[in-house]
Amino acid sequence: MAAPVRQRPGRYLAFVALVLVGLYLGVFLGPSATPSLGLDLRGGIQVTLKAEPIRGGTITKDDLNQAVNIIRQRVNGLGASGAEVHTQGGSNIVVSIPGATNRREVLDTVGETALLRFRQVLQAANGVPAPVTTPTATTSPSPGKGKGGTATPKATQTSKAGNKKGKQSNGDAVRAALLAKPKKSPSPTPSTVAVTPTPAGSPTPTVSASPPNASDTGASSKPDKGSEAPTLTPALQQSFQKWDCSKDSNPTNGSDLSTDYIIACEPSTGSKYLLGPAALQGTDVSTASANINQTGGWVVDLKFTGHGSSAWLALTRKTYEVTNSGESGFNTGCSPPKGCNAIGIVLDGVVQSAPATQTDGIPGGNTEISGNFTHETASQLANVLKYGSLPLKFSVPTATQVSPTLGSTQLHGGLVAGVIGLALVILFSLLYYRALGLVTVGSLAVSGLILYAVTTLLGHSSVGYTLSLPGIAGFIVAVGITADSFVVFFERIRDEIREGRRLRSAIDRGWPRARRTILSADTVSLLAAFVLYVVSIGDVRGFAFTLGISTLSDLFIVFFFTKPLLMVLAKSKAFDSGKKWTGIGQVRAGVARDASDRDRARRTRTREA
Incomplete structure (x- = not known):
């Protein structure tokens, strides 16, 4: 019989600590230690451009996509992080620039035709x-060592404007x-x-x-x-x-x-x-x-x-x-x-x-x-040449200024909603699971630290992710997803304890079944986030993105933090004592009562016989 695999939960916890250290080194050594906020939270300027064909042509999807690429490169040239450029309908291009204040500069930048x-x-x-x-x-x-003349075709390299x-x-x-x-x-x-x-x-x-x-x-x-x-x-x-x-x-x-x-x-x-x-x-x-x-x-x-x-x-x-x-x-x-x-x-x-x-x-x-x-x-090269031949022109664009005050108000409201949701989850965990609820609190705290660092790093990288109000909603929904994973795991542990097993044995036997359920649920969430991100535009994509990275964070936390932390606690005599404050005491008490009732019933049947 093969020897049981020796588990080392401390190594998993050390790995999580190293991940946190690495992430926050990147945050504090980066350009900013705060996430990049979107237009609705930071304020800025939103421009809607009306595309019109020239030379008697029609507006095509390729023309609009090429225009979006050019305008996006120009907007990035303004130094604005987190700018978004997308099509709306069949002829409009919407440009959102968080933090922008110079309306004239924005209009001049996005309204001019490309210069080929x-x-x-x-x-x-x-x-x-x-x-x-x-x-x-x-x-x-x-x-390159070509054969010279026109006999040997030579490769081209194309690129988008920097x-x-x-x-x-x-x-x-x-x-x-x-x-x-x-x-x-x-x-x-x-x-x-x-x-x-x-x-x-x-x-x-x-x-x-x-x-x-x-x-x-x-x-x-x-x-x-x-x-x-x-x-x-x-x-x-x-x-x-x-x-x-x-x-x-x-x-x-x-x-x-x-x-x-x-x-x-x-x-x-x-x-x-x-x-x-x-x-x-x-x-x-x-x-x-x-x-x-x-x-x-x-x-x-x-x-x-x-x-x-x-x-x-x-x-x-x-x-x-x-x-x-x-x-x-x-x-x-x-x-x-x-x-x-x-x-x-x-x-x-x-x-x-x-x-x-x-x-x-x-x-x-x-x-x-x-x-x-x-x-x-x-x-790509043909599209560049065609766009340079001015297939589209834009009507005089209009710009909407979003007040930073309004943005800060919405940010405050979103944060308050998040804190209330988090507090309710923590309160439920502590009341129902007692000391096991502290594992939930710790897991949520580590998840929050990871998500904050990832959001900050993505906002100041080439990804250019900006946190918007729908993004905050995605994080709030993700709190429920994360808590659901803990509930599934804890209930599997309690089921094993009801069968008379000690805490450590209950964790070992309950984990495989809980793991399958958690993976199935999180896979569904990831698929939903992916589909929503692909088919949507604008702020809805922000919701899908935060939902996706929150679900990935949940998987990481459950596998590398929650389960190893429970293994460490199971080695503690105090936690495995079965007292009520541990969250498993009432389960064992129920098991003892059931056993006592069964013994009493058996003795009664024996006397009657």
Whole structure:
């Protein structure tokens, strides 16, 4: 017969203590030791945007989703934590920004259309600067080893725009140099040649003329006014060398002008670029779509308007001519004034892709961006290009100011409701379970500490969770769920004691049955929270989220704290004495009375016989 497994409840309790220490180290070392509050508890601004189609089109779900992504990135750039952006109905976008007070700034930020621009790449480097001795030297990482020419398609990297609010870690002087307006120069805009810096072994996207159906207009026109740019200054080139994209992925905060030379980052590849003035705008894009080419690979087909076609022809001819040989131009060390054979596609100051030119000028406005695309990455880039072509415009938005006083009043009311509910659960536990009720109190206290820390950490992380009034309601409901788990466990223990077992044996035998019931109940709660979170929007999702993490906390507490704590108490003679104050004394007293009654009945039957 195998020896019984030795239980070590102290280890479980020590693990819980370590978890608490780790969580609160994160809380106190983080940006804030309090949860991030939502609009209804903190006050702020809520904006409703009415989307309208342009060019006689219709409003599609994809257009709205792309607009939501762009607006969310812009709102995050305001530095507001916990902002929410979601669609409402078929044409509205609702933006909630807790803590915001500058109404005009919010309206300007969320109401503007996305700024899509096409700029020549003048220099490329790794986004994290390495020690250099020459300020103008290019620190491009080794390019991927493609086969060259147009025979081998090259991969693209796409990304969503980064935060618009730049951090000051790179220095005010660097940003000042970046945004400075240098004097104009009669010299022409620098040509481009180039390297698109991608990590070693990662191919680079390329652009080429679309297959035969493209009509060659042969037209050539002056680039738009954006190409008549100021002179590139040494200060900006030095800023480019110093800029660290890992600390600030949007140097211009999306506020660059088409005539500016700019520094921009591509978060998906970790690269940074020095870009020339914009040769084309998003308004020059007619259509963009993800398709499969003749070789079975995913590509992005791009078509420009009449003016855009001429400007695109001039830009692609200029970038291609830098190499003079038909090569892709992925040589290291490309730098101004010639630049690189690559074109940066920039949305709100963030590079979405930087393909190289493989054709000596692309006429007709039909272009194919090829590479090792998946359906998802090709669709992402196509959506960016389509949104840059302004598929939607927004009517003058209206904003509602939520008073911080009202928010604090609602927060106070929610906390009072929570305290009352918690107090009633504790009172019931103490009156009914006596000392066992203290285990309930301790378990609820540990659960509360864990939930507070998790809520705080999630609120100040990339998750951006904000605690709202429905979220508080979710926590209050979760108190009942947690208490229910304790009731199930305690009643199973009492059932075993009624059968004449000691406390420790009752815990061992009652736990497996109670565990199955607790897991079943909590699984149902988790499924309900998950479904509610997926199908709902806004504050209802806050309720579902808090219900879900509270249920997970309940499982953790029951397995790693409540059961081990009872095992420790069962070793105590005082607790296992069977006295009334322990909560199991009355059960044993009832068992003794039942046994006495059975003996009395048996003796009576014996005498009668």
